[in-house]
Amino acid sequence: MENIITGIQLATTPEALIAILIGLIAGQILGAIPGLTASMAVALLVPYTFYLDPWIGIPMLLGMFKGSLFGSSITAILIKTPGTPAAAATVLDGYPLAQKGKGVKAMKMALYSSVFGDTFSDVMLIFAAGFLASIALNFGPPEYTLLTGFSLLCISSLTGNSIWKGLFSVFLGMIIGMIGLDPITATPRLTFEYLELEEGIGLIPMLIGTLAVSEALRQMEQPVKKLASSTLIFSKQKIDNVVTFLEFKSTFPTIIKSSGLGTLIGAMPGLGSTIAAFLAYGEAKRSSKKPENFGKGSLEGIAASESANNAVSGSNMIPLLAFGIPGDIAAALIMGAFLIQGITLGPVVFQDNPVEIYAIFAALIVANLFNLFLGHGLIKMCKHVVTVPKRLLFPAVLVIASAGAYALRGSLFDIQLVFCFGVLGYIMMKCDIPTVPMLIGFILIPIFEENLRVTLLLGASHDLNVAFIFTRPAFVILFLIMTFTSLFILKRRKLRKLENINN
């Protein structure tokens, strides 16, 4: 109890509250700028958190992430450009509504459902993460090998259009993660005697390059005309600019159902907010009294996709806090920020840093409340923000990305890495190879390799050889759970394929 109170106090100091506010404002604005995704915005901020006090930097980052998630739905609604793939489902109804002059109404609906979905999943995170972490404390190297291996498999098979591309992306990330000194023998690996590579590839340059620079390169290849600003008309009638109580009441069951679905999906590594948004959208359409309105500007459609994709943001921290495994790229970025501050997330964090964990929980809830109030301000501002010309925006993004990468280690090599990874990410995008599995593979390889090698070492000294892993109850239970989950995923993939063929 004492830890909880101290945690809440830590997250509600004036400095932390101001940090959350600044993070939210910056996140909402950056998220609302076409082409700047939520992950990209957070990736740009992560290096700076190193220079801030942990309890200013981390709440700012959490605020920024939540703000940019809502901000990214604004571009989806107003200019049919989802800030993140997760907001793609919001386009389906948000954009038609905006074209009718009801852009403000659509954005307000998105704001209310986003905040509700976010809060719902944060509450679930608070209750589930500690419980799962207490189970994870019984895990040894074999269980961790299985868990990380399974997460890599899930992420690779569920991101992108084909399994082999996801797998190849994971393998590529794992190989990049092996550059540097071997963790056991300290022998240089894949460095070609290049001293700067012996330190290993930095997470931050890789994240900034793959997320921000590659996206900027992709956007800049567009014809000159497309890089100019866009315009949209907003209705002046009051009814078109508010969400009435009746409208909210009629969508509330959809919001609750979609938040639950999003939370469940977010807790599984690799599934992510895009799948949650589309599943919730499909389910809302299936169970709606007016399914014919979907795709033509239905508030229910916006509520479903927004509450589900935001619900993922809290619950995808469950595997991160409980097992130290980031469920998606957003969690990976937050993990990076914690690592910068010297805090390694995982089951022991509940024992070693309980105050910090409760402070995170408190910061998440506070950020949701602030998001609701600030969101209204953003909606008024967004008419101007969405018109920033891309031809000025993206060169600026590249310069800020370079400065951010340099800031962390003071190394020119990191700036060069940012652009190399930017080009790599761009080529991968062009080949339709997802980049997220590569980043997760890069992050998870040290845990996976270390535990795999220890497991094999333990097996070598055991009578049953490697088969000893099946004598461990925790391993067997985990193995069964993962087998059933894999079957479920395969079945869902098959269904999706059939649906695509039918369509």
Add this chain to the structure above:
Amino acid sequence: MIINKNFHEKSLILILLSITLFFIFWIIPESIEDPENFGLQDGLNPSFAPYLVGFFAFFTLVFEYVKNHIFNPKARFASEKISFSKEFFYRSIKIIFVCLIYSFFLIETLGFYLASLIFITLLSFFLGEKRILILFFFPILLMTVVFVSFELGFNIFLPEGIILPQLSSIF
């Protein structure tokens, strides 16, 4: 230019397969020196994990190729086409070239601020910004914001470059 998606996928797999084989048979042996008499009882060789990942990548690609391009060559993407724009391609090549010059050469020689001023002006102009005032003031404004937030706010000193310190020492 229109490309058949089947052909595109097939070529991609073959290119990646060549890279994977190059990684397994040249990069790993050339860049990792395993300690002598080091084996399973000591915690496995440093090259164990790279080989493991390399072979997994190899088998994934071979499996995909055999399954979809040898046993079932016409079923997937048979009618799908990919449009490839030469204009986009040349444009992106130019942008990437400018970015690489900026990161590998300009920052090191001219310093971060001067290099970035030139970079933003050139790139914005290339992307279609023709207003002279914007081209002049926008980079200066951005650099001022970067300077204030980095050097004054966080005490982070961005690279000075080689030329400017030498010039200042001369004068």
